[in-house]
Amino acid sequence: MPQNEHIELHRKRHGQRLDHHERKRKKESREVHERSHKAKKLIGLKAKLYHKQRHAEKIQMKKTLKMHEQRKTKQKNDDKTPEGAVPAYLLDREGQSRAKVLSNMIKQKRKEKAGKWEVPLPKVRAQGETEVLKVIKTGKRQKKAWKRMVTKVCFVGDGFTRKPPKYERFIRPMGLRFKKAHVTHPELKATFCLPILGVKKNPSSPLYTSLGVITKGTVVEVNVSELGLVTQGGKVIWGKYAQVTNNPENDGCINATVPGYPEFTRNVLTTTKNTKIQHAVGFQSQDHQEDR
């Protein structure tokens, strides 16, 4: 093992032997014979190791040869017909409208057995009051501290009007009010920007639910009428529950996912154990439906 480049240096300075290429060629052609001699004559553990390695090499060689052969000949297509049969009018079209139509083929449990949804994020960190609400001092001497300002993103409905400023205890700043959420469907891997209809449950506290505070893990209801979903009974679905997956106050947008159509499980949404905040018991999922 040369430790330095003296060999290469010498070659650069003085060139190679005059018969270098000839010797190289002959050595390479002898190598094949030497290999086979070795393979025949080796015994014992060395033989086992050598044969194992050689076997793997041969398999690889055969594969590459076969690939080269296939590349050269034109193959007739497979007998098996491809999936995704489509009528003639849809042949040359990508399913661009498919991304908007969620597949109704997935089996759903019947709605009579009121099931509980399994939420994508079952456990979320509960947020304490000091984190979510900031104390606002008011009064002539700025001593009264009964007002609170929400520091997280919140949702207020369409017809929201503030209470008279003198009496409002919770301030929800306009800059932190959001109306739309980016909802991802996990099966389709498509994301839609859908208007929020309301905050269903904030796992940290019912107070936050009533205020409309949206933090990570909150379940919100979104308006899915633009997706054109239809239940098997023919009703058009216009609302769905989605769970928020990011911290909206850090990102400036609300990302949420819709749980798939899973088996319904018992308990839905809990907070981690090291806070005193209660479990949020699962709620009934009922997609809002309108009769057509």
Next chain:
Amino acid sequence: VIAADVERLLIQFQDEEGEVLGSPFDVPLDITPDKLQLVCNALLQKEEPVPLAFFVRGEAEVVSSLGSCVKALGVETEQVLPVVYQPQAVFRVRAVARCTSTLQGHTEAVISTAFSPTGKYLASGSGDTTVRFWDLMTETPHHTARGHTHWVLSIAWSPDGKKLASGCKNSQDGSIRVWDTVLGRCEKILTGHTQSVTCVKWGGDGLLYTSSQDRTVKVWRAKDGVQCRTLQGHAHWVNTLALSTDYVLRTGAFEPATATINPQDLTGSLEELKNQALQRYNKVRGSAPERLVSGSDDFTLFLWNPAEDKKPLARMTGHSALVNEVLFSPDTRLLASASFDKSIKIWDGRTGKYLMSLRGHVASVYQVAWSADSRLLVSGSSDSTLKVWDIKTGKLNMDLPGHADEVYAVDWSPDGQRVASGGKDKCLRIWRR
């Protein structure tokens, strides 16, 4: 200006082609369509009274009374007013309301369905390369036809109900083949389209019409395969064609008015059947030549008179997404176009004038089918529902949910009893009253 106390009006009955019936006579302004019908039937002197619809100035239908129609149009009462009468179908098809069975058996999505001309048999083609025949009496599978190597994209019955032709997907090469069904071999190959052919229609006057993705519609003479005309005008792929005499060519010698509860096979020798079919064809066609409508990806439809003219009769715009299927009504008066913009538009079959839009689907409308009396329309859509529309009122008659996935193919049987629909969920559903 109509004076308020004018009570009577001179009218002259005309049929659709302009021939007058009888002489002008006086009627009170508040006459209703029923009474007009009685009078007209008396003039027509037929054995059985035929239901008629009346139109003033070709557009406004007389709905409640002649007076309201006249007032709306503001017609002068001094002159003789021509009133066009149109015979409607004698029989009435009832809307389908319930799904009587789900026929399973296909192992891939059902792509095309077709009832035989008398409505006795049902065939469906699917992505699993088979064509299955279904027995409608018991609503069970009858027979599976294997042989294709790829998805069966389209099926069509011969008008005598004895043969079914099916086509499967292969590389699209833009040529059209004319096959001899008796000897089973290809007679002619018509080339001319530069891109794949999307639709082929046999006309009744010895012409063959084809549309292609190269934005043209070509007219060929069926006898020798010579290309007569190329109809240009579309700006994008031409998806679909419809002939005004489509329905009557499809049903052949079978007259939907004579349908019975149990569909029967056509009886009679080939000559008799041919004669009957020819008579029916001439009656529907009238004196004007066949009209052709083409629907395209450029969101418009063109109405052509292909036997005579290279220029279109009318261009029908209004859709906001590509037009997937166009279909003339069986009496050739109306035209329905289904589009990916979730609506169906109804146009006048003669002039191409827009009549109404049928909205209700929440996703692209894929296919439509007319009932045999031209009063109802069923549409299948990507939102997995079918909807039955009443054309007279322009409203939704019946909503038929039940498919688990997109509905790819819809057909109404010519005897009006059943609707068959097949879709991505691999099931074929039969709907009845």
